[in-house]
Amino acid sequence: xxxxxQHPSRVICxxxxxxxxxxxxxxxxxxxxxxxxxxxxQSLMLMATSNEGSKATYEQGVxxxxxxxxxxxxxxxxxxxxxxxxxxxxxxxxSARPPDRDSETQYFGPGTxxxxx
Amino acid sequence: GQNIDQPTEMTATEGAxxxxxxxYQTSGFNGLFWYQQHAGEAPxxxxxxxxxxxxxxxxxxxxxxxxxxxxxxxxKELQMKDSASYLCAVRDSNYQLIWGAGTKLIIKP
Numbered sequence: 515x516x517x518x519x520q521h522p523s524r525v526i527c528x529x530x531x532x533x534x535x536x537x538x539x540x541x542x543x544x545x546x547x548x549x550x551x552x553x554x555x556q557s558l559m560l561m562a563t564s565n566e567g568s569k570a571t572y573e574q575g576v577x578x579x580x581x582x583x584x585x586x587x588x589x590x591x592x593x594x595x596x597x598x599x600x601x602x603x604x605x606x607x608x609s610a611r612p613p614d615r616d617s618e619t620q621y622f623g624p625g626t627x628x629x630x631x
Numbered sequence: 632g633q634n635i636d637q638p639t640e641m642t643a644t645e646g647a648x649x650x651x652x653x654x655y656q657t658s659g660f661n662g663l664f665w666y667q668q669h670a671g672e673a674p675x676x677x678x679x680x681x682x683x684x685x686x687x688x689x690x691x692x693x694x695x696x697x698x699x700x701x702x703x704x705x706x707k708e709l710q711m712k713d714s715a716s717y718l719c720a721v722r723d724s725n726y727q728l729i730w731g732a733g734t735k736l737i738i739k740p
Contacts (some may be wrong), residue, residue, distance in 0.1 A: 548728075557718060557732040558674070607673045619664060620728070622673040 517541055518610050520623030527598055528631055535593045535626045537608030543588035544610035548620065549581075552605045564591045598630040633657045635731035637719050642737045643709055651704045651717050651734045659724020665693050665704045666718040668733065674718055678704070706736075714738045 517540040527533050537547055547564040562583050563571045570583035582594040591610075595602055605627050611620040635655045643649040655663070662681040666674035680686055680695035680702060692705040704717055719731040 558730050560728070560730075563727075605671075619676045619679060622675070625673040627671075 518544075518608065518621045518623040520608055520626050522626060523624060524627045524629075526629045526631065529599055530597055533595045533598055533628060535595075535606055535608075535628075537591045537593070537610070537623050539589045539610040539621070542610075542612050544591075545588060545613055546611045547585060547591040548609045548611070549583060549591075549593050550607045550609070552607060552625075558607065561593075566591075595628065598628070600630045603628055603630045633723065633729050635719055635721060635729055637717075637731045637734045639732070640735045640737065642739060643706075645709055645711060645738055645740050647709050648705065648707050649709060649736065651706075651719075651736065653702045653704070653719035653731055655700050655702070655719070655721045655729070655731075657721045657723045657729055660697060661722040661724065661726055663693075663695055663702050664720045664722070664728070665691075665702075666720065668716045668718060670715070677717075709738050711738050711740070 519538045519540055521536045525533055545566050549561045550558040551561050552558050560573050561576045564583050564585040566585045566588050572578045580596055585591040605625050607625040609620040609622045637653045664679050665677040667677050668674040677691055678686055678693035680693050683695055683697055685692055685694045690707045695702045716733040716735050718733045720728045722728055
């Protein structure tokens with residue numbers, strides 16, 4: 515199956531700093547990538563849909579100025595959590611969908627665990 | 632609104648069979664997915680149904696009835712490693728995935 519990587523896998527930062535998370539599709543070109551957040555014991559919550567070469571589409575309630583998304587190439591999307599606060603501590607997961615939108619699935623990265631002190 | 636319902640938690644015995652149900656109300660339908668998620672890890676793909684009927688894949692099977700807005704995931708010969716959360720997701724008319732809250736499956740020896 516297709517492989518999606520995420521980096522870093524774990525990050526601890528101080529409140530007020532910014533953190534960048536990278537999501538890469540390793541063996542296919544992904545025109546669309548998705549960013550999710552998952553709090554403990556809760557389901558995935560879609561934050562935004564990232565489209566290569568255009569602005570990301572944010573879900574209701576997600577601050578676009580706080581969660582900056584850049585999908586600069588067909589294999590890389592980045593999520594930057596700006597001025598992070600302890601309540602931003604969460605598990606952030608990206609996924610990538612192959613170009614065929616009828617593709618059976620989207621492929622998930624391994625996730626990034628963010629802890630803001 | 633769009634809604635996906637699945638039980639919060641289920642318990643089953645090693646070696647037994649368990650069925651996890653999922654009902655959905657979405658704007659349009661372009662496939663239903665089941666994912667497995669172990670604690671602290673990202674989801675992994677289990678199955679995909681777009682037509683009515685049963686799809687079998689080893690110990691796991693998934694069933695879909697579009698007219699009833701209903702699916703189930705059937706796990707046979709349960710193993711301790713099957714302890715995980717199982718997420719049902721439906722792709723709507725906009726090709727967006729709508730996620731259920733997940734069913735935590737606990738396997739007891």
